[in-house]
Amino acid sequence: RRYGLELHRAVDEGEFLIFYQPQINLMSGAITGAEALIRWRHPERGLLAPAAFLPALEGGTLAATVGSWVLNEACGQASYWRRNGAPNFRIGINLCSAQFRVGDLATEVIEILDRHGLPPEALELEVTENIVLDNDDIVLEILDRLHKHGVGIAFDDFGTGYASLSLLKTYPLTRIKIDQSFVRGILNSKRDASVIRAILDMARSFDLETIAEGIETEAEKNYLQRERCDEGQGYLFGKPMTARQFEMLLGINV
Numbered sequence: 001r002r003y004g005l006e007l008h009r010a011v012d013e014g015e016f017l018i019f020y021q022p023q024i025n026l027m028s029g030a031i032t033g034a035e036a037l038i039r040w041r042h043p044e045r046g047l048l049a050p051a052a053f054l055p056a057l058e059g060g061t062l063a064a065t066v067g068s069w070v071l072n073e074a075c076g077q078a079s080y081w082r083r084n085g086a087p088n089f090r091i092g093i094n095l096c097s098a099q100f101r102v103g104d105l106a107t108e109v110i111e112i113l114d115r116h117g118l119p120p121e122a123l124e125l126e127v128t129e130n131i132v133l134d135n136d137d138i139v140l141e142i143l144d145r146l147h148k149h150g151v152g153i154a155f156d157d158f159g160t161g162y163a164s165l166s167l168l169k170t171y172p173l174t175r176i177k178i179d180q181s182f183v184r185g186i187l188n189s190k191r192d193a194s195v196i197r198a199i200l201d202m203a204r205s206f207d208l209e210t211i212a213e214g215i216e217t218e219a220e221k222n223y224l225q226r227e228r229c230d231e232g233q234g235y236l237f238g239k240p241m242t243a244r245q246f247e248m249l250l251g252i253n254v
C-alpha cells in the first residue's frame with residue numbers, strides 16, 4: 001500500500017507520535033534511557049508501525065521533515081523527564097539517510113539541544129550501515145561534528161551488514177547496538193553465541209559501549225550479563241510504549 005499523499009497530510013495534521021522503549025543497565029537493572037520509535041496514528045487504519053510507512057518516505061524531503069519532528073519531539077520529552085525525576089535519562093533517536101542530505105543536520109541537532117536545554121551526552125543518534133554507505137563523506141563530516149559536540153553515536157543493527165568492521169575504525173562511534181537476530185540464537189546456537197562474544201570483545205578494544213537488542217527472556221539477559229554487555233533492550237524490560245506509560249515505568253509523577 002502506498003501512502004505518498006496521505007503522509008503529507010499526516011505531517012500537517014500531527015498524526016505521528018513517538019513510542020519509547022526502555023534501555024537497561026544489565027548490571028544494576030536501572031533504566032538508562034529509551035529508544036524513540038515513531039508510530040502513525042492513521043485516521044482509518046489505526047496505529048501503524050514504521051515498517052508500514054517509512055519505506056514510502058525513503059529518499060524524499062518528507063523523510064527529513066518527519067525526522068526533524070522526531071528529533072525535536074523526543075529531545076523535548078527527554079529534557080522534561082530529566083528535569084522531573086530521571087536526571088540521567090538518555091534518549092536514542094534513529095536517523096535516516098535523507099536527514100544527511102537536506103539542510104544542515106549537525107547545526108539542526110545542536111539547535112534542538114539548546115532549545116530544550118538537553119546536554120549533548122543525553123542524546124544518542126542511531127545510524128545504520130545503509131546511511132553511512134549511502135552518503136559517506138557528508139555523513140562522516142556531520143557525525144564528526146556532532147561527536148565533537150558530545151553527542152553519542154550508536155551503530156544500529158550491528159553485525160547484519162557487510163562493512164561493519166571498516167566502518168568501526170572510520171566513524172566516530174560511541175556505542176554498538178547488537179542486532180536482535182544474534183540475541184535470538186544465543187542459547188541454542190554456538191555460532192550466534194560466538195558472534196556476540198566477538199562483537200563484545202571488539203567493542204571493548206575500540207572502547208565502545210554496547211547494548212543488545214531484542215532481549216525477551218531472563219536466560220538471554222543472564223547470558224549477556226555474564227558476557228559483560230553493558231546494556232539491554234527488549235520485550236523482557238518493556239515493549240515500545242507511550243510517553244505516559246513510560247513515565248509510570250520511570251516512576252515519576254508528573
Ligand code: G
Nearest residue numbers: 036037038049050051054070094095096240
Ligand atoms: O518498533 P519498531 O517497529 O518501531 O521499529 C521498526 C524500525 O523502524 C526500526 O528499524 C527503527 O529503526 C525504525 N524507526 C523507528 N522510528 C524511527 C524514526 O523515528 N526514524 C527512523 N529513521 N527510523 C525509525
Ligand code: G
Nearest residue numbers: 094156157213214215216233234235236240
Ligand atoms: O531501530 P531498530 O530496528 O533496532 O528498532 C528496534 C525494533 O525492534 C523495533 O521494531 C522494536 O519494536 C523491535 N523490538 C524491540 N525489542 C524487541 C524484542 O524483544 N523482540 C522483538 N521481536 N522485537 C523487538
Ligand code: MN
Nearest residue numbers: 035094126156
Ligand atoms: Mn534503532
Ligand code: NA
Nearest residue numbers: 156157177213
Ligand atoms: Na536495531
